[in-house]
Structure formats: structure tokens, C-alpha cells
Amino acid sequence: MTTSIKKLPDTELVLSGNGACGGCPATMALRIVGKALGSNAIMLLTPSCSVASMGMTPKLGYNWPCINITFATAGSSASGITHALEIMKENGRLQGDLPTVFAWVGDGGTYDIGFQALSAAAERNDNMIFFCYNNEAYSNTGVQRSGATPRGSFTTTTPTGKRQPKKNMGLLMLEHKIPYVATATVAYPGDLYDKVVKAKNTPGMKYIEILAPCYLGWQFDMSDTVQMSRMAVRSGAWLLWEAENGSISFNNPSSHIISGKKVAEPVDEYLMKQGRFNRLLKGSDAQQRIAEIQGDIDHEIAFMRERKKITI
Amino acid sequence: MKTAQVIMDTGTHAAALAVKSARVDVIPGYPITPQTSIMEAIAAMVESGEMNARFIPMEGEHSVLAAAVAASAAGARVFTATSANGLLYMHEVLHMASGGRLPVVMCNVNRGIFAPWTLWADHQDSFSQRDTGWLQYHCSSNQEVFNTILQAFRVAEQINIPVMVNFDGFAISHCLMPLTLPPQEDIDRFLPSHEPEWRLDTAQPSSFSNVTMAAEYAPFRQMLSDDIMAAIPLVKQAAQEYKDITGMWDGDTIDTYRLEDAEVVAFAVNSMAAELRLSVDILREQGIKAGLLRPRLYLPFPAEDIINALPQNAQVMVLDRNYNFGHPGGILASELKNVLFGRRNDITVKNRVMGIGGIDLTRRFMAAEIRAMMDE
Numbered sequence: 001m002t003t004s005i006k007k008l009p010d011t012e013l014v015l016s017g018n019g020a021c022g023g024c025p026a027t028m029a030l031r032i033v034g035k036a037l038g039s040n041a042i043m044l045l046t047p048s049c050s051v052a053s054m055g056m057t058p059k060l061g062y063n064w065p066c067i068n069i070t071f072a073t074a075g076s077s078a079s080g081i082t083h084a085l086e087i088m089k090e091n092g093r094l095q096g097d098l099p100t101v102f103a104w105v106g107d108g109g110t111y112d113i114g115f116q117a118l119s120a121a122a123e124r125n126d127n128m129i130f131f132c133y134n135n136e137a138y139s140n141t142g143v144q145r146s147g148a149t150p151r152g153s154f155t156t157t158t159p160t161g162k163r164q165p166k167k168n169m170g171l172l173m174l175e176h177k178i179p180y181v182a183t184a185t186v187a188y189p190g191d192l193y194d195k196v197v198k199a200k201n202t203p204g205m206k207y208i209e210i211l212a213p214c215y216l217g218w219q220f221d222m223s224d225t226v227q228m229s230r231m232a233v234r235s236g237a238w239l240l241w242e243a244e245n246g247s248i249s250f251n252n253p254s255s256h257i258i259s260g261k262k263v264a265e266p267v268d269e270y271l272m273k274q275g276r277f278n279r280l281l282k283g284s285d286a287q288q289r290i291a292e293i294q295g296d297i298d299h300e301i302a303f304m305r306e307r308k309k310i311t312i
Numbered sequence: 313m314k315t316a317q318v319i320m321d322t323g324t325h326a327a328a329l330a331v332k333s334a335r336v337d338v339i340p341g342y343p344i345t346p347q348t349s350i351m352e353a354i355a356a357m358v359e360s361g362e363m364n365a366r367f368i369p370m371e372g373e374h375s376v377l378a379a380a381v382a383a384s385a386a387g388a389r390v391f392t393a394t395s396a397n398g399l400l401y402m403h404e405v406l407h408m409a410s411g412g413r414l415p416v417v418m419c420n421v422n423r424g425i426f427a428p429w430t431l432w433a434d435h436q437d438s439f440s441q442r443d444t445g446w447l448q449y450h451c452s453s454n455q456e457v458f459n460t461i462l463q464a465f466r467v468a469e470q471i472n473i474p475v476m477v478n479f480d481g482f483a484i485s486h487c488l489m490p491l492t493l494p495p496q497e498d499i500d501r502f503l504p505s506h507e508p509e510w511r512l513d514t515a516q517p518s519s520f521s522n523v524t525m526a527a528e529y530a531p532f533r534q535m536l537s538d539d540i541m542a543a544i545p546l547v548k549q550a551a552q553e554y555k556d557i558t559g560m561w562d563g564d565t566i567d568t569y570r571l572e573d574a575e576v577v578a579f580a581v582n583s584m585a586a587e588l589r590l591s592v593d594i595l596r597e598q599g600i601k602a603g604l605l606r607p608r609l610y611l612p613f614p615a616e617d618i619i620n621a622l623p624q625n626a627q628v629m630v631l632d633r634n635y636n637f638g639h640p641g642g643i644l645a646s647e648l649k650n651v652l653f654g655r656r657n658d659i660t661v662k663n664r665v666m667g668i669g670g671i672d673l674t675r676r677f678m679a680a681e682i683r684a685m686m687d688e
Contacts, residue, residue: 044382067512073379117374117375
């Protein structure tokens with residue numbers, strides 16, 4: 001059973017009065033992550049929205065020791081910290097339980113510039129949780145295209161809409177043979193909470209990707225963050241799944257879409273709610289471009305349904 | 313009381329033994345010629361249990377230094393090593409290490425820079441990282457590499473600034489020389505365990521390097537600049553105390569040879585400076601009052617010590633194993649002129665670039681070059 005939002009701990013590691021936008025999904029997600037991790041954790045960030053949100057030096061909007069590191073190196077820097085803590089613990093220079101080392105990184109720092117360091121940390125199976133808060137663009141620099149930007153999306157560097165589909169990053173991480181991979185999003189806080197607790201209690205490399213609908217980049221009303229998150233899942237544009245030791249299972253409601261018990265909602269309504277897509281719906285090739293987006297979603301659902309069957 | 317042990321060893325293995333003696337906690341590494349054998353030796357000592365440390369096999373030098381600075385921020389004593397393009401690949405993180413005041417010690421085994429591809433010694437790699445805020449030593453022998461790594465940790469941890477220990481590829485890295493290993497208890501006395509004033513500590517949550525407005529950023533940078541300059545007395549103190557404990561001396565900020573009455577002064581770093589002692593002897597036999605001044609510390613540039621050491625009216629022959637592109641000649645000559653200007657107008661500075669890409673620099677060749685420079 002998924003933990004009810006009413007049963008989440010009162011612990012707050014995201015402090016009030018930080019600099020995030022209203023309706024910021026990354027901050028909402030981080031709040032849930034804090035409830036699952038507790039205070040015995042060390043946070044790594046790369047230059048991104050969540051650093052801009054935490055306040056100016058010397059202030060701190062999160063109640064963990066936080067280190068902002070070079071953009072490309074979340075994976076390698078987290079490896080450095082986790083090995084340092086382990087050896088200091090072994091030789092008696094660090095008392096108490098080992099802190100959880102976690103990286104909190106946007107999609108640019110995960111899919112693009114940080115991919116090499118992340119891949120190597122995963123291959124080494126170093127003990128950390130790597131979170132990607134995925135708002136599907138470089139939102140902090142004013143919304144540019146990333147490897148996570150879906151086909152058709154307008155950004156400032158795809159002024160006629162992106163022509164390529166996004167990567168399946170979760171699956172790429174799964175193929176690194178790490179003990180735990182999960183996807184989540186803010187409309188399902190209990191699901192996210194449970195996944196973080198599971199990751200916290202699993203040794204080795206854990207990867208959790210959180211879809212984070214960003215009102216600025218996606219161009220919707222900031223009060224609709226959670227609704228956009230839910231629509232992404234119901235349309236199948238975002239699938240909730242987890243993989244323990246390589247074995248995939250889907251979580252509600254994605255599990256019903258995968259099993260065929262429920263049909264994914266057509267993507268049109270989801271697209272129409274977002275300024276980053278609805279501009280393309282005004283063009284003469286609107287039907288073709290919507291069909292391409294729907295095609296990408298159908299492909300991912302079909303592919304993941306088949307990938308789940310591989311259990312060797 | 314245990315006595316020192318003398319062995320025959322290569323420069324890279326001497327470096328690895330110094331890292332073991334320094335009781336380093338974390339060593340992220342990545343192979344690059346001619347540095348590779350440092351990492352191989354460390355990996356072997358960690359695997360066998362001879363070193364109580366973590367070796368992290370990284371996927372590139374940018375990540376190597378990122379892991380190093382992060383481990384340092386967690387409170388560990390950290391070492392790594394690189395060469396040439398590996399050092400250049402680290403460039404961004406070099407700045408983070410110094411700006412973040414993280415006392416990592418790193419060996420750079422000097423090698424020429426790609427392109428075109430070369431494997432052998434020159435000093436373009438370390439000198440091109442001049443403005444990254446690291447202290448830089450340049451060493452002339454295997455023993456000096458060993459001694460300097462220990463001194464580097466001490467200085468780095470006193471002022472929270474990273475230190476680069478440079479020595480030449482192959483001429484030092486792969487050559488066997490006698491190496492004296494002081495007893496471990498002497499080294500422990502010289503270099504106590506690392507107790508950082510600040511680290512990532514869950515008992516005291518604090519931020520590291522979030523957005524910093526100019527009013528705070530500018531003082532951070534000023535402090536870094538001031539503290540780098542303040543390293544000079546600490547470098548001298550470390551060299552002196554190391555000598556008091558081990559009996560070994562390589563010079564402090566500078567090293568000199570037959571300098572007191574010299575009229576012609578060779579000025580160079582690294583292995584060519586060791587060879588230049590022999591060139592000085594050749595020139596003396598020819599009736600030329602030659603001497604040597606070797607800046608052991610390149611950064612901070614030991615201006616006062618150089619100004620005070622140079623004899624009156626000397627001709628200084630700067631032999632650069634690098635180019636100062638956009639200017640005639642090399643980087644060392646430019647640095648030297650910068651400190652002499654307005655302070656020592658009696659000194660003449662002449663400059664030649666040589667030994668690029670590992671061209672062999674023999675005592676006779678350099679003596680002849682210096683003679684030729686006298687007539688220019």
C-alpha cells in the first residue's frame with residue numbers, strides 16, 4: 001500500500017522563506033524527499049533552480065549541509081563524499097550513523113552535462129541516491145532545450161518546437177545494473193515518499209527521477225502544478241515505475257495503462273494546457289505533430305511493457 | 313628509535329610512498345602517461361591493505377578533481393595526480409578547489425600539451441594553470457617529490473588552499489634514484505592528522521558555494537589572494553621543520569647553487585635545473601662565474617627571495633621549457649621581469665625556450681646555450 005499523504009512525517013527539511021517560484025514542483029518534491037530522508041543526510045546540488053532557491057550566501061533554505069558543485073560532476077562529487085565518509089567512519093574519525101549522500105540535480109545536470117559522471121558513479125555502484133528533478137528544460141537559465149525536452153516542446157532554443165524525442169533516462173540507469181531505479185512525480189507524494197524510503201534503505205547506487213512540471217517553462221498557471229503532474233501520468237506521457245535489482249514493476253495508475261486495464265488519456269488535453277505545446281497546435285501541420293507526440297508516448301508504453309517482461 | 317630506510321625508486325613510486333606516509337584518506341584517480349604509475353601503485357597498496365584509504369577509479373580527470381574536492385569538503389585528506397591534458401581537463405574544478413578553500417594535494421607530472429600529440433616533458437601544462445589559485449611547487453629529484461608532497465599537505469591544510477606538486481615526466485617520473493624514507497613516526501610528527509575547521513557536517517547544516525552577491529564574493533576573492541601570498545612564510549617553515557625532523561633539505565621557496573659570487577645566473581625549474589648544476593660547474597671550469605637560482609615554489613612567486621638572492625649586476629639566463637604565447641620567449645622570464653622591474657635595475661634578463669616536448673637537455677648543451685646568451 002502506498003503511504004497516504006496524511007501519514008507522512010511532520011519533519012520539514014525545506015525551510016520556509018526560500019526563493020523558489022510559487023508552485024515550484026522541485027521544491028514540493030524536495031519537501032517530500034526530506035520527510036523520507038530525515039536530517040542525517042548530505043545534499044549535493046549543481047548550479048540550477050534548487051540552488052537559486054536556497055538563498056544567497058550565507059543563507060540556507062534547506063536544513064542539510066549543502067554543497068553546490070560544478071555542473072558536470074554531481075555523480076563524481078557524490079562519489080567523493082560517500083567514499084570520504086565511509087573511510088572516516090572506518091577509521092573512527094566519524095561517529096554515529098553514516099549520513100545519506102544524495103545529489104539533487106535538474107535534467108540538464110543529469111541527461112546532458114552530468115551524464116558521464118553519473119554513469120560512472122552508477123557503474124561503480126557507489127553508495128548514494130541520485131535524484132533528477134526533471135522539468136524537461138534548462139529552466140534556471142530561462143528555458144532552453146535539454147535531452148529531457150519532449151518532441152514538439154517550444155523552448156528558447158527550439159523556437160519551432162523540438163524535433164527529437166527525449167531519452168529514456170530511467171531505463172538507461174536501469175541498464176547500469178544498479179540496485180534501485182524509480183520514477184515519480186509530485187501529484188503522487190505517497191508514491192515518491194515510499195520510493196525514497198526504499199532507496200535510503202538500499203546500499204549502493206539509487207536513481208530516482210521526478211517529473212517536475214515547471215509553470216515557467218511549460219507555460220501554465222502556477223496553481224496547476226499538481227494537476228499537470230497528474231495529467232502527465234494519466235496520459236502516459238510519464239510512467240511511474242520502479243526496479244529493484246533489475247526487476248521492473250509499475251505503480252498506480254501507470255500499472256493499469258501498462259496492463260491494458262485502463263487506456264491512457266489522449267495526449268491532446270495535456271498538450272493544450274501548456275503554452276510550450278499549444279503553439280504548435282495552431283500551425284497547418286498541427287495534426288501531424290500531435291500524432292508524432294502521441295506516437296512517442298505509445299512507443300514508450302509499448303516498449304516499457306515489453307522491457308518489464310525481461311527478468312533474466 | 314627507527315632509522316631512515318634508503319631504497320632505489322622511481323619518481324612516481326616515490327610520490328605514491330609519500331601519499332601512503334601522509335596517511336591520505338581518499339585518492340580518486342584516472343590513468344594518463346606519465347602519471348599513471350602513481351595511481352597503479354596507490355591502487356595496489358589500497359587493495360593489499362598496506363594503505364588504509366579509498367582509491368576511487370574515476371572516468372575522467374574532470375571527475376577526478378570533482379571527487380577530490382568533494383571528499384575534501386567531507387573532511388578527508390585527499391590526494392590525486394595527473395599530467396598535461398588531464399590537468400587541462402580539470403581546469404574548471406581547479407578553480408573550484410581554490411575558491412572553495414579545499415586543501416587537496418595533487419601531483420602533476422609535467423608533459424607537453426596536445427596538439428600535436430606528445431608524451432614527454434615540458435612545462436606548458438602546469439604554467440598554463442597559473443591563475444587558478446593553487447600553490448605550485450616544481451621538483452628536481454625523486455627525493456624532493458617525496459619530501460614536497462608531505463610539506464604540501466602541511467601548508468595546504470594550514471591555509472586551506474590546494475597545492476600542486478610538479479615534476480617532469482620520464483626524467484623524474486620513470487628514473488630510478490636513491491630515495492630516503494624517514495621513519496613513519498617522524499612523518500607523523502611533521503604532519504599530524506587532518507582536522508579541518510569546516511566540513512559537511514549533519515550536526516551543523518551549512519551551505520557551500522550557493523549564489524554569492526558581489527558584496528560577499530569580492531571579499532572571498534581578496535582573502536584567497538591574500539592567503540596565497542601569506543603562504544610564503546609557511547612554505548619556509550614547513551621546509552625548515554621537515555629538515556629539523558628528517559635532516560633533508562631541497563631549498564624552501566628557492567634553491568640556489570654557487571650563487572653568491574655569480575655573474576651569470578641560470579634560472580629554471582624541474583629536472584633541467586638539476587642538470588644545470590652540472591652546467592654551472594662546466595662554466596666555472598671555463599672561468600665563467602656561473603650560478604643557479606631555481607624557484608622551487610612557482611606560485612606564489614617568491615619575489616622577495618629572488619630579489620634578495622640575486623648578486624649585484626648579474627645576467628640572469630632564464631631557460632624556459634614552455635612558451636608565453638603572444639610574447640617572445642617563455643613564462644618564467646616574464647614572471648621574473650615582472651618582479652625585478654623597478655626593484656633590481658642592475659639585473660639583465662635574457663631568455664631562451666628549450667626542451668619542448670621532451671627534447672633532452674644535457675649539461676653541455678645548456679652550458680653552451682648560456683655562453684651564447686652572454687654574447688647576445
